[in-house]
Amino acid sequence: MASVHYTCLMIMAPTQENVVSAGAILRSGGIVGMPTETVYGLAARYDDDGAVRKIFEAKGRPADNPLIVHVASVEQAKTMVKAELHMLMELLAAHLWPGPFTMVLDKADHVSDLVSAGLPTVAVRMPNHPVALRLIEECGSPVAAPSANTSGTPSPTTAEHVIEDLGKDVFILDGGSCLIGIESTVALVTADGLTILRPGVVTAETLAQITGLPVSSNANADQRIASPGTRYRHYAPRTPMKLVETAGEVRSALAMVEQKVMVLARTDVWPEFPGLLMGSLTEHDLYAELRRADDLHVACIVVLCDGVLKGQLALMNRLRKAAGEDNDEEAGT
Ligand code: AMP
Ligand code: MG
Numbered sequence: 001m002a003s004v005h006y007t008c009l010m011i012m013a014p015t016q017e018n019v020v021s022a023g024a025i026l027r028s029g030g031i032v033g034m035p036t037e038t039v040y041g042l043a044a045r046y047d048d049d050g051a052v053r054k055i056f057e058a059k060g061r062p063a064d065n066p067l068i069v070h071v072a073s074v075e076q077a078k079t080m081v082k083a084e085l086h087m088l089m090e091l092l093a094a095h096l097w098p099g100p101f102t103m104v105l106d107k108a109d110h111v112s113d114l115v116s117a118g119l120p121t122v123a124v125r126m127p128n129h130p131v132a133l134r135l136i137e138e139c140g141s142p143v144a145a146p147s148a149n150t151s152g153t154p155s156p157t158t159a160e161h162v163i164e165d166l167g168k169d170v171f172i173l174d175g176g177s178c179l180i181g182i183e184s185t186v187a188l189v190t191a192d193g194l195t196i197l198r199p200g201v202v203t204a205e206t207l208a209q210i211t212g213l214p215v216s217s218n219a220n221a222d223q224r225i226a227s228p229g230t231r232y233r234h235y236a237p238r239t240p241m242k243l244v245e246t247a248g249e250v251r252s253a254l255a256m257v258e259q260k261v262m263v264l265a266r267t268d269v270w271p272e273f274p275g276l277l278m279g280s281l282t283e284h285d286l287y288a289e290l291r292r293a294d295d296l297h298v299a300c301i302v303v304l305c306d307g308v309l310k311g312q313l314a315l316m317n318r319l320r321k322a323a324g325e326d327n328d329e330e331a332g333t
Pocket of ligand 2: 155
């Protein structure tokens with residue numbers, strides 16, 4: 001029988017044997033790092049409060065920031081939410097699951113307040129990653145899984161990032177580099193309409209087309225209470241970041257700093273900055289580049305948010321938060 005006690009370096013290949021071991025860890029109240037198509041998650045059984053507490057402890061996550069419950073089937077998702085919303089959930093799931101879209105719906109009574117951080121709603125998603133889906137099936141129950149990073153730091157997009165943040169005692173299934181690289185779109189789903197609480201690759205237009213319902217965004221500060229996690233500082237490297245809009249502003253920023261700087265920009269504008277340390281500015285590469293800047297101990301990351309970038313709402317949202325331009329509070333998730 002698979003042992004469920006591990007204490008050393010544990011980046012594990014996603015073999016059948018290792019997925020079975022990871023499932024056994026989850027069933028016995030442990031936590032497991034799992035790959036998804038967005039970012040790596042730190043999973044625990046959603047219905048085991050002791051295990052869910054371990055997630056909050058490992059991440060240093062504020063207790064008022066609810067977790068996303070990850071499911072392997074729409075049937076599992078339906079058990080999490082009130083029956084009145086099942087049809088709407090099924091419609092969205094038929095178009096978008098498995099995939100980078102999280103629905104926040106009125107929760108069923110059995111979903112613990114620890115998972116929902118005391119809110120009357122629960123966030124549910126079916127990840128589009130074969131290893132995550134096998135793990136949830138092996139666990140035998142949905143898993144609560146926030147990003148597998150220390151609260152506030154850039155989200156992990158490789159198994160090595162998870163180790164960097166959470167240490168070597170976490171059993172991590174290695175799925176390689178995450179295909180998308182930023183977190184899912186989160187939307188509050190009600191019979192009257194949807195509200196995007198966190199932008200991602202699934203857009204408001206797509207949601208409106210699928211449902212025929214009005215879709216608003218949670219830009220208004222009064223509404224932020226609906227998604228506590230979005231209040232906090234997020235995704236931030238240790239290195240200070242400066243967002244600018246033109247190549248000229250990049251040069252002015254560089255002139256102010258004598259030490260090494262990383263310029264984060266789309267690769268097609270790199271030729272404008274010969275001889276500089278450049279980082280790739282895409283959803284897929286963002287968090288890995290922020291971590292690389294920290295590893296290289298650069299003095300500052302200058303980010304070129306030109307007109308093209310401005311149209312990428314999800315990427316701009318992460319950049320603004322990482323740079324500390326869009327946070328109500330200092331702690332993070
Ligand atoms: P993370 O787990 O780090 O990807 O963050 C999950 C995001 O989903 C956070 O921004 C949470 O605030 C948000 N979230 C999770 N559950 C709920 C919920 N019941 N209501 C509103 N937002 C939620
Ligand atoms: Mg997170």
